[in-house]
Amino acid sequence: MHFELQAECPHTGARAGLIHTAHGVIETPVFMPVGTQATVKGVTQRDLAGELDAKIILANTYHLFLRPGHELIRELGGLHKFMSWPRAILTDSGGFQVFSLSDLRKVTDQGVLFRSHLDGDAHLFTPESTVDVQLALGSDIIMPLDECIAYPASREAAYQAMRRTVNWAHAAYGHYRRRVEESASQPALFPIVQGSMFADLRRACAAELTDLDAPGYAVGGLSVGEPRSLSLEMTEVTLGILPRDRPRYVMGVGMPEELPEYVARGVDMMDCVLPSRNARNGYLFTSSGRVVIKQARYRDDVAPIDPNCQCYTCRTYSRAYLRHLYQAGEILFATLATLHNLNYYLDIMRQIRQAIELGTFPAYLDGIRNRAAVE
Amino acid sequence: MHFELQAECPHTGARAGLIHTAHGVIETPVFMPVGTQATVKGVTQRDLAGELDAKIILANTYHLFLRPGHELIRELGGLHKFMSWPRAILTDSGGFQVFSLSDLRKVTDQGVLFRSHLDGDAHLFTPESTVDVQLALGSDIIMPLDECIAYPASREAAYQAMRRTVNWAHAAYGHYRRRVEESASQPALFPIVQGSMFADLRRACAAELTDLDAPGYAVGGLSVGEPRSLSLEMTEVTLGILPRDRPRYVMGVGMPEELPEYVARGVDMMDCVLPSRNARNGYLFTSSGRVVIKQARYRDDVAPIDPNCQCYTCRTYSRAYLRHLYQAGEILFATLATLHNLNYYLDIMRQIRQAIELGTFPAYLDGIRNRAAVE
Numbered sequence: 001m002h003f004e005l006q007a008e009c010p011h012t013g014a015r016a017g018l019i020h021t022a023h024g025v026i027e028t029p030v031f032m033p034v035g036t037q038a039t040v041k042g043v044t045q046r047d048l049a050g051e052l053d054a055k056i057i058l059a060n061t062y063h064l065f066l067r068p069g070h071e072l073i074r075e076l077g078g079l080h081k082f083m084s085w086p087r088a089i090l091t092d093s094g095g096f097q098v099f100s101l102s103d104l105r106k107v108t109d110q111g112v113l114f115r116s117h118l119d120g121d122a123h124l125f126t127p128e129s130t131v132d133v134q135l136a137l138g139s140d141i142i143m144p145l146d147e148c149i150a151y152p153a154s155r156e157a158a159y160q161a162m163r164r165t166v167n168w169a170h171a172a173y174g175h176y177r178r179r180v181e182e183s184a185s186q187p188a189l190f191p192i193v194q195g196s197m198f199a200d201l202r203r204a205c206a207a208e209l210t211d212l213d214a215p216g217y218a219v220g221g222l223s224v225g226e227p228r229s230l231s232l233e234m235t236e237v238t239l240g241i242l243p244r245d246r247p248r249y250v251m252g253v254g255m256p257e258e259l260p261e262y263v264a265r266g267v268d269m270m271d272c273v274l275p276s277r278n279a280r281n282g283y284l285f286t287s288s289g290r291v292v293i294k295q296a297r298y299r300d301d302v303a304p305i306d307p308n309c310q311c312y313t314c315r316t317y318s319r320a321y322l323r324h325l326y327q328a329g330e331i332l333f334a335t336l337a338t339l340h341n342l343n344y345y346l347d348i349m350r351q352i353r354q355a356i357e358l359g360t361f362p363a364y365l366d367g368i369r370n371r372a373a374v375e
Numbered sequence: 376m377h378f379e380l381q382a383e384c385p386h387t388g389a390r391a392g393l394i395h396t397a398h399g400v401i402e403t404p405v406f407m408p409v410g411t412q413a414t415v416k417g418v419t420q421r422d423l424a425g426e427l428d429a430k431i432i433l434a435n436t437y438h439l440f441l442r443p444g445h446e447l448i449r450e451l452g453g454l455h456k457f458m459s460w461p462r463a464i465l466t467d468s469g470g471f472q473v474f475s476l477s478d479l480r481k482v483t484d485q486g487v488l489f490r491s492h493l494d495g496d497a498h499l500f501t502p503e504s505t506v507d508v509q510l511a512l513g514s515d516i517i518m519p520l521d522e523c524i525a526y527p528a529s530r531e532a533a534y535q536a537m538r539r540t541v542n543w544a545h546a547a548y549g550h551y552r553r554r555v556e557e558s559a560s561q562p563a564l565f566p567i568v569q570g571s572m573f574a575d576l577r578r579a580c581a582a583e584l585t586d587l588d589a590p591g592y593a594v595g596g597l598s599v600g601e602p603r604s605l606s607l608e609m610t611e612v613t614l615g616i617l618p619r620d621r622p623r624y625v626m627g628v629g630m631p632e633e634l635p636e637y638v639a640r641g642v643d644m645m646d647c648v649l650p651s652r653n654a655r656n657g658y659l660f661t662s663s664g665r666v667v668i669k670q671a672r673y674r675d676d677v678a679p680i681d682p683n684c685q686c687y688t689c690r691t692y693s694r695a696y697l698r699h700l701y702q703a704g705e706i707l708f709a710t711l712a713t714l715h716n717l718n719y720y721l722d723i724m725r726q727i728r729q730a731i732e733l734g735t736f737p738a739y740l741d742g743i744r745n746r747a748a749v750e
Contacts, residue, residue: 082695
């Protein structure tokens with residue numbers, strides 16, 4: 001994997017680039033749809049590549065480790081082949097899911113012991129084992145085990161988790177370097193910056209991780225309940241330390257109007273379950289605000305979700321029909337709504353990238369801010 | 376609507392024809408996918424027309440009457456426009472659902488009083504009102520209210536239901552003739568033959584309904600629990616009376632190996648929830664028998680569901696991946712499995728039609744019977 005910086009905004013931190021992987025070239029800034037269990041819920045791989053033209057998706061190590069199991073996926077030729085997705089895949093380390101889904105977890109310096117949310121079986125994730133799991137999956141970009149703590153956290157707790165994250169990153173990197181030579185896949189490993197909402201801890205963590213000379217870096221531990229301004233502030237603080245010539249990935253953000261804010265701070269990659277999860281719950285993003293499809297006002301509304309949208313759903317179906325599908329609990333609703341919301345996010349990223357290339361990103365950002373202020 | 380008979384098998388009752396409608400030409404024999412609530416569950420209208428090339432689908436009057444309501448669908452331009460389906464639609468009268476889904480139903484000569492399975496509200500379906508509902512929907516082929524009774528039934532109960540069905544068919548037809556001239560849609564109305572499993576009642580009912588000189592006829596009251604040989608026998612008895620130059624539709628059948636049996640007896644149209652419902656439950660039809668995808672044997676099976684199938688699912692995904700999606704409760708499973716099972720049914724119908732045209736239908740039928748005997 002290598003990162004090619006193509007254009008930088010002279011007035012903000014925004015950049016446009018290309019990430020070259022064994023499974024295609026990714027235009028950045030990029031939003032990665034979340035395919036938790038080796039599927040972006042309700043969307044065929046054909047539509048993911050065709051209608052949406054997603055260049056990279058995210059899959060969850062924790063879920064795939066538990067079911068169907070990484071060894072099975074390795075036997076079947078890796079995750080790309082297993083899920084028939086020829087383009088790039090990033091996998092997280094599973095750490096976030098351990099902290100959010102499983103109970104009876106116990107964190108030690110060695111790793112994290114947890115019980116499966118599926119059957120209660122006990123498992124241990126270590127910095128080394130999660131690298132092995134991701135090598136078995138054959139992802140293009142892999143993440144080391146980190147300790148993601150809740151918000152708010154005491155400075156002491158944040159410090160301990162940051163230190164453990166740095167130590168685990170070094171352990172993961174050492175193991176990765178030994179294992180990757182004999183591995184069929186040659187993924188890039190992106191260390192994760194932690195430090196809760198303490199700027200000095202974030203800076204210290206970022207500085208220590210740059211010693212690894214990794215091909216890219218991630219910012220974790222955001223979107224855990226803190227005010228949005230704080231997420232942006234921590235991103236800015238962290239990115240000031242990270243090397244300019246490597247892609248920067250902020251994990252688990254954000255709302256549509258936040259995407260250009262992250263880009264303005266130098267972020268190249270983002271992912272979030274919001275567009276797909278909100279879609280299934282009937283919350284649809286549009287260029288003129290949110291459409292809550294169950295509302296009675298859409299009962300006889302023949303307009304598409306968003307008249308400015310060119311997605312399959314908006315080209316084909318009315319709000320009235322979509323409301324009917326939602327009210328009737330029809331599966332097709334999830335598919336059509338997810339296609340729309342993901343297209344909305346990917347379109348924003350395409351607009352952002354174009355604005356950076358054309359040198360009009362500051363004006364684009366102002367437009368988004370003004371619209372958000374009015375709404 | 377008119378029916379064009381193109382080829383008849385000299386050795387069986389099988390025929391190939393064309394049904395010309397305002398929404399396209401339907402090649403017969405035809406299997407109609409069931410789109411209960413204005414959607415074939417889990418399948419986009421694009422795939423229904425493109426991947427599957429379905430020429431006609433069935434929608435349920437009972438469900439659409441209750442939700443979103445036929446008046447709303449009329450206001451929005453009719454069912455084709457509402458659901459973005461430009462091809463033909465057949466709607467049933469709602470009678471079968473009243474008898475199978477709602478409780479507190481009361482049948483009188485006037486019609487059937489029932490409570491909605493959604494909210495318990497009381498509604499009355501009459502021969503006249505169900506015609507009005509279907510005219511509002513704008514279907515291409517509509518069905519009169521009939522009384523569908525359980526199996527087994529006494530001769531007296533069967534006789535009474537048959538008589539009521541004939542009377543209702545006349546009432547529906549009279550109302551239809553008065554209403555259709557002022558209606559935006561000009562659908563064909565197919566009377567339904569009842570008579571339970573009594574051959575003489577079936578014959579008498581068919582004979583009386585032919586007086587209506589309808590553009591097509593249906594056989595109802597089958598697939599209600601009787602042995603399969605009896606369903607075929609009743610079909611044969613009934614079709615012997617119905618006019619040769621009109622399409623014959625047997626409602627609610629059948630299993631894949633039964634499709635050619637119905638065709639051999641002169642059936643032109645069939646519908647059934649089996650392929651789509653079984654798909655969602657993980658039962659997949661293949662040229663070498665049924666695949667129950669949850670079985671452990673498919674855990675690491677890299678073959679497609681059916682190596683002889685050309686559907687999107689079989690072109691793209693392995694049994695191992697589909698089993699994973701099923702086990703994980705993923706929406707995508709329903710979509711992919713439904714695409715496969717419906718394609719399997721529609722392929723059978725395409726093979727049957729080709730065999731009739733080539734004069735090889737008896738050999739085709741023998742092949743299916745021999746394979747069924749072996750399995």
